[in-house]
Amino acid sequence: MITLNLSDLKSAGSTIALLRDPYRFISRRASELGADAFLTRLLLRPTTCMTGVEAAGVFYDPARFQRAGAAPGALQKTLFGQGGVQGLDGEDHRQRKAMFLQIVQPDRVEALAESVTRSWRRAVDDWEAVGRIQLYPRLQELLTLAVCEWAGVPLPAAEVEDRTRQLSALFDEAGQIGVSHLRSRAARRAADRWAAAVIDHVRAGKLDPPPSSAAYVVAHHREPNGRPMASRVAGVELLNVLRPTIATAVYITLVAHALDAHPAWRKRLATGDGSEDTAFVEEVRRHYPFFPAVAAVVREDFHWGATCS
Template sequence: MPRIPHDSRPDSSLALLADPYGYIGRRCVEFGTDLFEARLLLRRTICMTGPNAAALFYDRSRFQRTGAAPEPLRATLFGQGGVQGLDGDAHRHRKAMFMSLVTAAQVDALARRFEDELQTAARQWSRQPQVVLYDALHEPLTQAVCGWAGVPLETSEVSLRTTDLVALFDQAAAPGLGHFRARAARKRSEAWAVALVEALRAGRLSAPPGSPLEAVALHRDENEQWLPPRVAAVELLNVLRPTLAVSVFIVFVAHALHLHPECRLALQQREAGYADCFVQEVRRHYPFFPAVVARVREDFEWRGYPFPAGRRVMLDLYGTNHDSRAWRDPLAFEPARFRERTPTPFEFVPQGGAEPHKHHRCPGEGIAVELMKVAAVFFSTRLNYEVPLQDLLLDMKRLPALPRDRFVIASVRVAA
C-alpha cells in the first residue's frame, strides 16, 4: 500500500493561513498527486483537490460531518448544532427544511426585495463623493433578507445586526482580535435569534406563513420535537448570514465588469442566458470559501491510499474550480464556457459539491446566483459610476478574499 505524500512541517497551519486558497493545490502539484497529508491545527489531515477527489469526498458512506469542522469555525461561522455538522437522517430532515425555503418563487421574492433595497441605497451613494462597495452592500442585504425572512428589524437596530452578521463570516478566520469580535458577534446574534424564536412560539410575535422565521421556529426534528431554541437560532442565522456573505460575490461581479467591459455590454444588450453564464463564471473564477472538511467514517482505501477512521479530510474548493482537467484555460475569465457545457457537480464547487437536497452542498446557492444577477444587471443598466485609481488586486491571504481596497466607486448616478 503506497504512503500518502506528507507535508514535512511539524504543523502546516501557518502555511495554510498564509495561502488559504492555494496551499492545497500547490502542494498537490508539488507531490504530483490529488492528495497529501499534513498536520493542521495539530491534527493529521488529508488534503485533496480535483473533481475525482470531490466525488469521493461527497460519498456519504465514507465521510461524515459530525465533529469535522475546527472549533474556531463552529464558534463563529457555523454555530453549534447547525445543519452543517449533521449526518444521516438528522441531516436529511433538517436539510429538507432549508430546501423548502429556497423554491423558485421564494428566491424570486428575495431577489425583488434586494433590487428595491439596492436602488434605495444607490440613491444614497449618489450623494457621497465615493463609496466602498463591499461595506455599502451589507445594510441593503440585511434589510432585504430580514424582510423576506419575516424577521422584525427596527431602523435603529439595522446597523448593529448588520455589523454582527457580517462579522460571522468576515472575521471568523481573522487573526487576533478579529476572531474574538466574531465570537462576540455570534453570542449577540444567537441571543437575538433565540428571543425571536421564543417570542414566536409563545405567540408574542407573528411571522408570515411559510417565512424562514416561522419555518425554523416551528420546525420539528426527525423525532417530531421542536429544535432547542439555541439550535433554532443557529439555523435562523444560517439563513441570514450566508445571504450577507453574497456581498463578497457581488463585489466580484463589479470587479469582473470593470476588468471585462465586454461583459457589461452583453448584459446591457440582454443577451438570452448571458447573465446566468456571467454569474456562474464569477463564482467559478473568483475565490469564495477555500475548502470544506469532513471525517472518515470507517477505514477504506482510495487509489491504494489508506483513509483511517476518524481522520479529518479537507477538500480544496478553489483549486477544484480551477482544475485544468475539468476547465479549459482555468485562469481565464470566460462566461461563454457555461454555454458550451454544463459542468458536473464535482467539477463546479464554489459552495460545495454534489446534490444540494441530499448532500452538504449549500442550500442557498440559488439565492447567491439570483442576487448576483440582480446586481450584475443593475450595475450594468441602472447605475453609472466611476472606478477611481485604487488597488484592485485580490488579497488572497484574506478570508474571504477581496480586492485590497474593497472596490471603491465614485460619482454614482442612478438612471431614471
C-alpha cells in the same frame, strides 16, 4: 487513478502555510508534489488534503465521511454556530436539510430576489446622492435589510447598522487570528441571542410572520423525535438563512471587480438580452473562489484506488 503523496506527514504540519494562503494552499501543494492528494498535519492532526474531480466525488460519499466533528471549533463558534445543520449526519441531517429546502422553494427564492431588488433601488438613490461609496459594506447593509424583511425577522432602523456588523463578522472575521476572531466570537454570541429571541417571540405569538417565511418555518420545525428545536439551536439555523444571504455581498463585489477589470463586458451585459448574465456570474464564481476548503471526518478506514509517492 489518483496519486497520494505521503511526505508532509513527517513534518510538523501545514497549519501556518494554510492560514497564510488558504485559498491556494491545497492546489499549490498538490501541484508541487505532483499529486491529487497528500497527507499532512493541520492543528497537529493527520489530515488528507484532496483536490480534483475524482477526489470531490469520493469526499461527498456520506457512507465514508461525516460532518460531525469535522469543522474546527473556532469556526463552529463563529461561522457555523453550534448545533446547526453543518454538524449533523444521518436522519438528523436529512430532516434539518428538508427544513431549509422548504425555506428556499422557487417561489420563495423569487420573493427574496424581489426583496433584494427593492432594497437595492432604495440604496442606489442614497449612493447617487453621496457620489462615492465603499461598495462592500453598503452591499452588506442592503442585503441585511432585504433578507430580514423576506425572512419575517423584524429589523428596526435603529438596529440596522449593529445587526449588519454582527452578521457580517460571522463570515468576514471568523477565520482570522487575534482580535478579529474575537470580534467574530462576540458577534456570534450577540447574534445567537437576538435570533433565539426572534424564535421565542414567534412561538409565543408575539410575532406573526407569514407561514412561508424562514422565521416561521424554523420556529415550528420538528426534529426526528417530534420535538421542536431548542430556541438556541433554532436561532442558529435562522442565522444560517440570514448569514449566507448577506455573504453574497462578497460575490457581488467580485462581480463588480470583474466588470471593472474587463470593461468590455460592462457594455456587453448592459446591452445584451440577458442570455449571458448567468454565464458571466458563474465564471466569476469559478475564478474567484469563496470557501478555501471543506472538511469532513472519515467514518472508518477504507481502501480507495490511489497510487502513493
